[in-house]
Each structure stands twice: as structure tokens, then as C-alpha cells.
Amino acid sequence: MRIIILNFLYIFFTISLVYAQENLKVNNIEAKELYEELRCLVCQNQSLLDSDAPLALDLKKLVLYKLEQGLSKEEIKEFLVERYGEFILLKPTFTIKNILLWVAPFIFVLFGFFLTFLFLRKTPVSKEEVFTLTEAEKEKLKKVLNKDIIE
Amino acid sequence: MRKIYLYLPLIFFFILVIFFARQLILDENPSKLPSVLIDKSFPPIKLNQLSSYKLFNAKNLLSSGDPSLVNIWSSWCAPCQIEHEFLMKMSLEHNVKIFGINYKDDNKDAIEVLKLNGNPFYAIGTDEDGTQVINLGLYGVPETFIIDANGNIRYKHIGPILEYDMNNIILPILNKIKRE
Numbered sequence A: 001m002r003i004i005i006l007n008f009l010y011i012f013f014t015i016s017l018v019y020a021q022e023n024l025k026v027n028n029i030e031a032k033e034l035y036e037e038l039r040c041l042v043c044q045n046q047s048l049l050d051s052d053a054p055l056a057l058d059l060k061k062l063v064l065y066k067l068e069q070g071l072s073k074e075e076i077k078e079f080l081v082e083r084y085g086e087f088i089l090l091k092p093t094f095t096i097k098n099i100l101l102w103v104a105p106f107i108f109v110l111f112g113f114f115l116t117f118l119f120l121r122k123t124p125v126s127k128e129e130v131f132t133l134t135e136a137e138k139e140k141l142k143k144v145l146n147k148d149i150i151e
Numbered sequence B: 001m002r003k004i005y006l007y008l009p010l011i012f013f014f015i016l017v018i019f020f021a022r023q024l025i026l027d028e029n030p031s032k033l034p035s036v037l038i039d040k041s042f043p044p045i046k047l048n049q050l051s052s053y054k055l056f057n058a059k060n061l062l063s064s065g066d067p068s069l070v071n072i073w074s075s076w077c078a079p080c081q082i083e084h085e086f087l088m089k090m091s092l093e094h095n096v097k098i099f100g101i102n103y104k105d106d107n108k109d110a111i112e113v114l115k116l117n118g119n120p121f122y123a124i125g126t127d128e129d130g131t132q133v134i135n136l137g138l139y140g141v142p143e144t145f146i147i148d149a150n151g152n153i154r155y156k157h158i159g160p161i162l163e164y165d166m167n168n169i170i171l172p173i174l175n176k177i178k179r180e
Helices: A002-024 A027-035 A054-068 A071-083 A094-123 A137-148 B002-025 B058-062 B080-092 B107-117 B163-179
Strands: B068-073 B097-103 B123-127 B141-148 B154-157
Touching: A002 B123, A027 A071, A027 B154, A054 B154, A094 B002, B068 B080, B080 B097, B080 B107, B080 B163, B141 B163
Parallel strands: B068 B097, B097 B123
Antiparallel strands: B068 B141, B141 B154
8 A cells, every 4th residue: 555655656746847847848058048038028027938928938939940040149139129129138238328237236335335434434443541630630629529528 | 514424324315215206206107118119110020911801011001191000909908909999089080090910819809809899900910920020029919009101110009099098199199290
């Protein structure tokens, strides 16, 4: 009985694994890379690889077809950007137009360092100086203390 | 004033408030993609004929000498059915030449819709496998393009054309192009 159950479980799990593999299988490595770099325009924060939207399937088919025709990855991306705009690229291009997008994080970090520097500089570092009273001050203190005690 | 840097987070916060308020007030839908094809010529696409309806091709798109609409629709697309009424209105009352691209549809269903709700299209072409409209940057139906007399794309409307869109967006743009 135990063996039958184990066998059943074994078959059950291997089948589902095979199925999952089948679903993910993309023969063409270049195509897979492209799918990952392209945005599904229907579910807009998914890549083509993740998306099963009909348009994504069509675009995947198109990418595969273009690769088979011998177009390079860059050419295919260009083809799609010409039609859908740069939004279809999940990773924005490094151009003058996008420079702020790329550089802003570094600007913020530098700004943070600058602020830290300012803050640290303006806060006096407590030096362990010993302040002693002058003779005149000692006299004055004595007087005040004595007066208080008398009163 | 010496400690102005202590106020920097607050200043930064208000800049963010302005930034977000702009998006809220302008009510621009960021998921709507602006077309990159604006002011470019209508791309050559190969469409198939739907039954005995006049076939939409590059020739009859340029034939009118007036700006026209190219509407991408399907029988299975609910917003397209809502929009249909206004396409009819524009075609009949405002004499707008509308070209239809039937997207990933069953010919029988498409014909049935046209028989049931009327045919607003001057000419129709079908794109059964959805490969041709990729050249137009289509990412959902319905989408409508305004094409000027020279065959250049002037505007792209994403989603259904409702009464407001017809009166306040589509017709004014058509009139503006006509006056040029």
C-alpha cells in the first residue's frame, strides 16, 4: 500500500514539474533575453516573458519571427521602439533625455553626503577641556555661597 | 537663516507635494501610451477583405482629401460596442470618413455587429492574427487614429470615443485640420 502511494506521489510531482518546464521553455536564448527586456503593454510592469496577454503572445511571436529572419536584438528593439515608443523597453536607454533618470540617485546620495558633512561640521566636537575658575571668580563664588548659607 | 539646511526635508516634502498634486489635478492616465507615430505617415499595412465590404487600403485612405478616422475594433470588445453609436453619429451627421480595422475577430461576428448596429465605416480591412496593427503601435482595442489629407497620423485616441470625446476632442481636431 505504502509503495503504491509513494509511486502515485512520485508520478504526480514529476508530471507537474515536467509541465512547468514545458511552459517556461523558450528554445532561443536570444529570444528569451529579449522577452525579458521588453514590456508587456497590457500589464505594464510585466515583461513579455512573464505575460500571457494576447498582445504579449503576438509580440513574442513577432520577436521570434524577426530573430529567425536574422535580425539582431538591437534591430528588433529599434523596430518596436519605432512603433510603441521607448516605453516598451523595461530598461530606459542612457540618452540625454533620460540622463536625469539615471543620474538622480547619485545626485541624491551626494547631496546626502554634503548635508551630513555640513551637519557634522557645525556641531562642535566636544573636546575634553577642563575649565577652571579664575581667582576673581572663585572669590565671587565663595561670597555667593556663604551668603546663601547665612541667609 | 544659518540653519536653513534643517528645513531642507520640509522644503523637499513640499516639492514632492507639488509633484504629486500635479499628477492628481491634471488627471493624466499614465498607463495611456502617447503614440510615437504622431506626425508620421500612416504605415503600410496589409489587411484582408471582410465579405463584400469595401477593402481599406492605402489608396482609399488618401482619396478623400479630408481628414479621416481609422478605428480599430472587434466584435468581442465591449467598449467598441459602446463607441459604435458615436462612430455612427460622426459618419452620418458629421460626414466623417471612418476606416475600420477589424482586429483578431471572427468574420461572421464582425459582420453581425455591422448588420445589427449599422456600418459607420467607409472601408474595412481585417487583421485576423493581429500582426498588422503592431505597425500602428496598437496595444488594446478600441484605438482610433486621426489621419490628415496627406496620410499623416495627427492624433491617437486610446479607448472608446464617448460623447464627450467626440464633441470635445475628435471633432475639434478634425475641424482644425480641415482649416489648415
